[in-house]
Amino acid sequence: MVKLASEKGIYRITLPTPFLVGPVNVYIIKGDTLTLVDTGPGTDEAWAVLKKELTSLGIDPEDIEQVIITHHHPDHTGMVHKFFRKARILGHWKNEPWLQKDQHFLAEVRSFFQSLSRTAGVPDVLTEKIIQNQAAYQKYISTASLTYRLNNGDSVPGLPGWRSYEVPGHAQSHIILYEEQTGIIIGGDHLLAHISSNAIIEAPYNNKDSRPRTLLQYRESLLLCTELPVSMVYPGHGDSFDKPHALIEKRLNEQNNRAEYIYHMIKDNPGKTAFAVSKELFPRVYQKQPDLTLSEVIGHLDLLLVHGRIKEDCFGDQIIYSNYE
Ligand SMILES: [Zn+2]
Structure with missing residues (x-):
């Protein structure tokens, strides 16, 4: 556990994941409302570490009043169900079909990837692997539901001075949290210092729409961050960093x-x-x-x-x- 911005009561807890990306950061904000940002993956190991770290902050998991999800990926949402009954769950509405394990939506996603693979020239055996990987990944997402939807520019309930901004690209459901007074961003996987964030292809949420051009979206979402006066970024993986403008320029150049x-x-x-x-x-x-x-x-x-x-x-x-x- 690392104490970050003392005046804002922000703490970082790092949890193990079974994924290639390595450990994930979740954040506690001891604000007007005791808030957990992201939960870590749904594994016994992550739950044990989270409980221990919360205890060292004098917090029982049942004390958490709200959980905010930066995006739907399982390393961020895998333990939402542990808090679902006591706390309200906040996030972008595009988390919802993943959290609800909406079978109709997941079938549409599968058929989207089958057809995308066909047009991209992917051999059947690898298409099958893509579909299997996704199904395996989805097992680590909690079954839960949002109780409050955060949109672009919304004030975050229970956290005066914090706003949410939509940053689609890495995930269609992605938001960042921004504290106006200090310029702090809790950024999920939008911008990471040690690795570039992948603009992962996703199916459209409405099958009548064409597929989102995720890298183009991601670049626009990066530029949004250059318009905000940002002091520090607290990311979903790796260390916190300042001066995100230089990093954003580096990422755009790499692309x-x-x-x-x-x-x-x-x-x-x-x-x-x-x-x-x-x-x-x-x-x-x-x-x-x-x-x-x-x-x-x-x-x-x-x-x-x-x-x-x-x-x-x-x-x-x-x-x-x-x-x-
Ligand atoms: Zn992610």
């Missing part, structure tokens, strides 16, 4: 450079599918992490498309990419 690299791969050998790019760009991990590598590639192809650098054509049931001269 531009990767897009440029992909552009040259396509220019050298036009007519590639997204999967062919993924194989060439990530030869060692495209099979182990087909979902993340495909997200990364499709996001950067979207960037090249909006910049008018490449075009897409149908080839059978696949989409292939070529450069503009």
